[in-house]
Amino acid sequence: MTHTMNEVAKLAKVSSATVSRVLSKSPYISAKTVERVMAAVEKLSYRRNVHARRLAIGKSDLFGLVISEITNPFFSEIIRGFQAAAWDRGFDVLLLNTEYDEKRTEAVVQKLIENSVRGVAIVTSSLEDSVIATLTDKNIGVVTFNPVPVDRLVSTVTIDYKRGLTQAIEHVASLGHRRAAVIAGPQTNRTASIIKQALVEGLRQRGLDPDPVTHSDYHVDAGATAVQAILSAKDAPTVIFCGSDLIAMGAILALEEAGMNVPSDVSIVGIDDIPFSFLIRPALTTIRVPREELGKISFAALDKLLKLKRQRGAEYVVETELVIRKSAAQERKFALRQKAPRPAR
Amino acid sequence: MTHTMNEVAKLAKVSSATVSRVLSKSPYISAKTVERVMAAVEKLSYRRNVHARRLAIGKSDLFGLVISEITNPFFSEIIRGFQAAAWDRGFDVLLLNTEYDEKRTEAVVQKLIENSVRGVAIVTSSLEDSVIATLTDKNIGVVTFNPVPVDRLVSTVTIDYKRGLTQAIEHVASLGHRRAAVIAGPQTNRTASIIKQALVEGLRQRGLDPDPVTHSDYHVDAGATAVQAILSAKDAPTVIFCGSDLIAMGAILALEEAGMNVPSDVSIVGIDDIPFSFLIRPALTTIRVPREELGKISFAALDKLLKLKRQRGAEYVVETELVIRKSAAQERKFALRQKAPRPAR
DNA sequence: CTGAAAGCGCTTACAG
DNA sequence: CTGAAAGCGCTTACAG
Known part of the structure; x- marks a missing residue:
């Protein structure tokens, strides 16, 4: 047998x-x-027998991928890119999610160590920076999306939101918008505050000092709640920048329910371009984060890190890009000419 | 250290x-x-040291979960349910995807065996039934969504589409629809043909002999293409049943582009109730498949299977349910009363 | 280029 | 209730 x-x-x-x-x-x-x-x-x-082999050589053919929640569509393409890249080089992926739970997060780190993964990509900021040293001490390579200093066995992947944001700000300004507001992601989330800063700064420079600047969870209903507060102000904004597409979706729904017309009364700009976001009506203008690429780059970064052990890690930067979706009316016209279905993604 | x-x-x-x-x-x-x-x-x-332990006892603390593609939103909640259940009992999950690739599928089976998983849930029909024996021979428990006979170490989980479909058919019939069509999933997909049969039968019994009955891939653009063929017929249907929400989305988009009004010209019914399907406009009526529950049940079934080794497996059935989303017009009225008007388009 | 042997870190009959 | 020892199936200096 x-x-x-x-x-x-x-x-x-x-x-x-x-x-x-x-x-x-x-x-x-x-x-x-x-x-x-x-x-x-x-x-x-x-x-x-892999177990015997792993015992003998003291490491496994596994790479870890740590995310916060599997049901968040933001992650699925990252997983795919990472897994495909790992697979190409003959490695398996141990997928671990923290579910934003502290106990679980601790256990996740243990699992990584126990399974002697060669390297791990941390794609969630719900893992403290301090665990990085815990991992590198065990000779496990780490790639993180958090802005930590690169080090022996530590590389970073940074999403450069600035480019996409600048494009977006330029776009709304050219459309004549004068009053902007911001619904950023959770206050405690590092990525969220980076985006927020970039946004506020960018808007100011363009003479669009945003007001108010609020926060919201990365969930649809939280976005809806947040937008309601904004609407109650006297000088309501004509454009709202949202910290994620999910927040933007919530905002759109709440605006609809409040009888506002999107985008003629208020324009909404999201971030991510999550799967199926092109299906949202009214059309959602958003800033695309190339997720599958992020997954691939993360693995490539780990691979390189482990090959060149003597050196320290590197900083990788991935750019974002504005995606302008047509308004319903424009789209209808567009579609008539094209008479072709849109691609799935 | x-x-x-x-x-x-x-x-x-x-x-x-x-x-x-x-x-x-x-x-x-x-x-x-x-x-x-x-x-x-x-x-x-x-x-x-888990490797030493696994070597000594000849099995691991891993369970396998085999899906076809990680980016398909249908799977994410199944993964979550399965992972959560496994976690509760102290086990880890090895997530493997076939990507519909034959070579990769073979490798997936190897991985499962190599890692001495205790059991595996096969949530894709892209894995041949023949591999089940390969796995049980190695004493690995198997839970599959395919309709195979239960056996030693083999249990099945069946999604009972009939209930939801019957509700849906009753619903559209009561709305006065007389001409129905069907866009089923891929012809080679077993689940797709089960759904198709149930649909065609159910419609006939209700006096709504569907015409035409076509097929489509589980992708948005394929759904769009399929609906175009249907529209070109002279006696166009007033309601189209789609084999999945993705197909339904494609159909809705194509109908929009063709200048048709959904649902007043043509009604669309989907299947799955995938995440964020509630955001689709016009509102999508669909048949809900309880996915997180499916994941949980799959693990529970495996757990039981392995505990009662002497016995054979069992058949689990999970029911579906119609989800009626309001049409734009209905929604308008509803919203007016709620002081929150504004249809999607 | 190849083999004998020690070692990786556990588990588990066996004996007491 | 507890220990000495064999065994799980590999890898890898060491010696030739």
């Missing part, structure tokens, strides 16, 4: 050490031996 | 065998010994 290396060795008339060497593609093995061993391997459909 | 069981044993002044027994909660250990050992474990922050 399940064969061992010894059985292969016997069949090939060599020692198990030789079989091991052949399978690990060590040099200095005669072509003849390789051939005999591989024939035996083939014949028995032999596969090495 | 990383301690071994021997070090713990030394500190507790017992043998490593005893430490092992304490950690495995074997009975027949004196309370005193347990205390001493646990104190030593605590002091050293000791954790067992």
